[in-house]
Amino acid sequence: MSVTKSNFNAFLQTHNSESETIRELRKNAFDEFLLVGYPTKRNENWRYANLTTLSKIEYQFPNGETSKINRETINSHSIDNSFRIVFINGIFDAELSLLDSISERIIIKNITDNFNDLNQSSAKNETNPFILLNKAFVAGGYCIVIDSNYIKDKPLHILNIISDEEDDIQHHHYNLIKIGKNSQISIIEENVNTNQKESFKNTVYNIQVDEDSTLSHILVQKNHTKSKDINHIFVEQQDNSTYKTQLINIGGELVRNDINVQINGENCSADISGLGLLTGKDHIENYTVVSHNKPNSNSHQLFKYILNESSEGVFNGLVTVQPNAQKTDSQQTNKNILLSKKALMNSNPQLEIYADDVKCSHGSATGELDEDAIFYLRSRGIDLMTAKSLLIEGFAKEVIDKIKIDSVKEKLNIELIKWLAK
Amino acid sequence: MLEIKNLHASVEGNQILKGIDITIKPGEIHAIMGLNGSGKSTLANVISGSDKYDVTKGEIQYNDSNLLDLSPEERALQGIFMSFQYPAVITGVNNTYFLKAALNAKRKYQGKIELDAIDFMTLIKENLKKLEMDESYLRRSVNAGFSGGEKKRNEILQMITLEPKLAILDETDSGLDIDALKIIAKGVNDYRNADRSFLVITHYQRLLNYIQPDVIHVMIDGKIVKTGGKGLALTLEEKGYRWLGEKVS
Numbered sequence: 001m002s003v004t005k006s007n008f009n010a011f012l013q014t015h016n017s018e019s020e021t022i023r024e025l026r027k028n029a030f031d032e033f034l035l036v037g038y039p040t041k042r043n044e045n046w047r048y049a050n051l052t053t054l055s056k057i058e059y060q061f062p063n064g065e066t067s068k069i070n071r072e073t074i075n076s077h078s079i080d081n082s083f084r085i086v087f088i089n090g091i092f093d094a095e096l097s098l099l100d101s102i103s104e105r106i107i108i109k110n111i112t113d114n115f116n117d118l119n120q121s122s123a124k125n126e127t128n129p130f131i132l133l134n135k136a137f138v139a140g141g142y143c144i145v146i147d148s149n150y151i152k153d154k155p156l157h158i159l160n161i162i163s164d165e166e167d168d169i170q171h172h173h174y175n176l177i178k179i180g181k182n183s184q185i186s187i188i189e190e191n192v193n194t195n196q197k198e199s200f201k202n203t204v205y206n207i208q209v210d211e212d213s214t215l216s217h218i219l220v221q222k223n224h225t226k227s228k229d230i231n232h233i234f235v236e237q238q239d240n241s242t243y244k245t246q247l248i249n250i251g252g253e254l255v256r257n258d259i260n261v262q263i264n265g266e267n268c269s270a271d272i273s274g275l276g277l278l279t280g281k282d283h284i285e286n287y288t289v290v291s292h293n294k295p296n297s298n299s300h301q302l303f304k305y306i307l308n309e310s311s312e313g314v315f316n317g318l319v320t321v322q323p324n325a326q327k328t329d330s331q332q333t334n335k336n337i338l339l340s341k342k343a344l345m346n347s348n349p350q351l352e353i354y355a356d357d358v359k360c361s362h363g364s365a366t367g368e369l370d371e372d373a374i375f376y377l378r379s380r381g382i383d384l385m386t387a388k389s390l391l392i393e394g395f396a397k398e399v400i401d402k403i404k405i406d407s408v409k410e411k412l413n414i415e416l417i418k419w420l421a422k
Numbered sequence: 423m424l425e426i427k428n429l430h431a432s433v434e435g436n437q438i439l440k441g442i443d444i445t446i447k448p449g450e451i452h453a454i455m456g457l458n459g460s461g462k463s464t465l466a467n468v469i470s471g472s473d474k475y476d477v478t479k480g481e482i483q484y485n486d487s488n489l490l491d492l493s494p495e496e497r498a499l500q501g502i503f504m505s506f507q508y509p510a511v512i513t514g515v516n517n518t519y520f521l522k523a524a525l526n527a528k529r530k531y532q533g534k535i536e537l538d539a540i541d542f543m544t545l546i547k548e549n550l551k552k553l554e555m556d557e558s559y560l561r562r563s564v565n566a567g568f569s570g571g572e573k574k575r576n577e578i579l580q581m582i583t584l585e586p587k588l589a590i591l592d593e594t595d596s597g598l599d600i601d602a603l604k605i606i607a608k609g610v611n612d613y614r615n616a617d618r619s620f621l622v623i624t625h626y627q628r629l630l631n632y633i634q635p636d637v638i639h640v641m642i643d644g645k646i647v648k649t650g651g652k653g654l655a656l657t658l659e660e661k662g663y664r665w666l667g668e669k670v671s
Binding site for chain 2: 370371372373375376377378379380381382383384386390391393394395396397398
């Protein structure tokens with residue numbers, strides 16, 4: 001077992017300034033985790049993931065001394081005309097951040113300074129081992145609260161840098177995004193793992209989009225061949241709200257995103273899309289749950305994977321339409337390109353509809369690059385490699401084009417071209 | 423320029439071309455006529471280098487090259503162009519980007535300086551005008567959502583932009599109304615010169631009213647059964663293909 005009782009006690013020692021309530025919540029969560037344990041392949045929701053290394057390694061905690069990240073590293077990630085918010089190993093770094101003239105109506109804090117906002121619910125009834133571990137060990141993350149009637153001027157650019165000096169470090173982060181009524185904001189979040197160390201990151205997102213508000217959340221996750229990156233993204237939408245997200249996943253030994261969107265208001269719109277770039281032995285999973293709980297809302301999902309070498313992708317999408325959620329309009333699409341005979345894609349789109357007046361569709365397609373299109377391009381003098389790249393870029397474009405910030409779009413196109421050239 | 427000798431080709435074990443001999447000289451326009459399934463498109467695809475077909479016998483000499491040894495892109499770079507009967511739809515790849523990549527690949531091969539965005543746009547806008555095409559074309563994906571006529575115009579646009587030495591028009595007239603046909607024919611005629619050759623594949627005489635060939639070949643069941651001057655097209659129009667078919671059998 002990767003986390004032991006003594007492991008947990010040592011953790012509590014280093015967090016001895018916390019209130020008794022918090023300590024109690026941590027203890028309960030840890031006890032629950034010990035009962036549940038890591039999932040095995042017998043668990044339907046975890047049948048494709050290989051958790052052997054994860055459950056064997058005895059992961060340590062970051063020692064608090066974050067390694068020096070130089071300004072050049074940060075600048076290489078900069079996005080023009082945005083507020084930059086830098087977190088190193090989950091802890092806010094004011095020096096590297098750029099928040100001049102940011103509105104007072106945007107509150108940005110360390111989650112750890114703000115455990116009350118965390119609204120840490122008890123571990124009771126929670127059975128997901130990663131959420132339990134997160135509750136027990138959370139020691140980093142952000143809290144972003146946007147006041148009501150705030151209309152964005154510049155997007156927020158969050159840079160989450162994991163920088164481990166040693167192997168076998170675990171990071172448990174909790175990120176809270178709360179958008180007040182009638183507000184609009186764009187958040188571009190980049191998760192970067194700078195050192196190629198064996199690492200385990202486990203993040204829970206709590207995203208609340210209040211009435212008449214719009215949140216655009218672009219999440220770019222770059223991982224390496226030894227990183228395990230588990231994310232649970234919980235979203236709650238109120239009346240007339242819009243939630244748009246693009247998840248861009250580049251590599252990773254084991255990446256798992258659980259996206260759970262609860263549409264609890266009427267006239268809402270949820271646009272959830274993802275692009276996965278996999279090569280080597282990368283393994284990326286997206287499990288989405290979109291639950292229409294009120295009438296007159298729409299949701300669109302588009303997940304695309306490009307898989308090379310021996311990589312493996314999983315898409316599991318579930319849309320549920322509750323009995324009173326009439327006039328729901330929901331679409332779910334998963335398309336994948338296999339660039340190698342050894343690559344593997346598991347796609348499982350599902351619909352559960354309990355209302356009768358709805359428009360719902362889902363579809364999935366996995367295939368190789370179109371031979372006729374390749375020949376067409378070559379017959380115009382374009383070499384085979386370039387022809388393939390053009391087709392792959394064209395395939396990815398549908399997701400990247402959903403991003404409305406040109407500089408971010410441009411950056412992602414460059415990332416894609418860099419990935420293709422590898 | 424192009425010398426096809428005793429060409430045999432098959433697809434998935436079925437023999438389609440059964441000994442083709444055609445010689446095209448610089449500046450000549452050759453037409454191949456024949457019914458559906460006679461092997462006309464196979465010939466066009468074999469010349470362009472499609473790997474769906476196996477050449478089982480014969481050879482194709484193109485200028486100084488043994489054409490069958492070259493990859494499709496090398497053939498294109500050396501001046502061969504095919505206007506596809508069914509052009510591929512490539513969603514997500516922008517026309518401008520594609521055409522610029524193709525043109526610059528060719529310029530690079532020829533040792534010329536690659537065109538920058540501004541020079542390229544000037545050129546492409548001129549060519550669009552010649553074919554009476556809308557500039558919105560430039561923002562669309564390659565052939566995505568194009569009507570049959572738009573696809574064929576796009577082929578001719580690529581042809582006049584890439585300036586091949588040998589252009590093969592595979593059923594470019596099929597599915598076109600008379601106005602579109604005239605525009606395309608004009609594109610081809612304006613573009614004729616003493617060094618540039620065409621191989622026009624069609625099963626109607628109609629196109630040949632607008633693009634006048636020097637030589638007409640009639641293909642039946644994978645063989646050229648008759649070769650003649652432009653009068654042959656009129657005979658075919660009058661008598662159909664049967665008299666030739668009976669003759670061969």
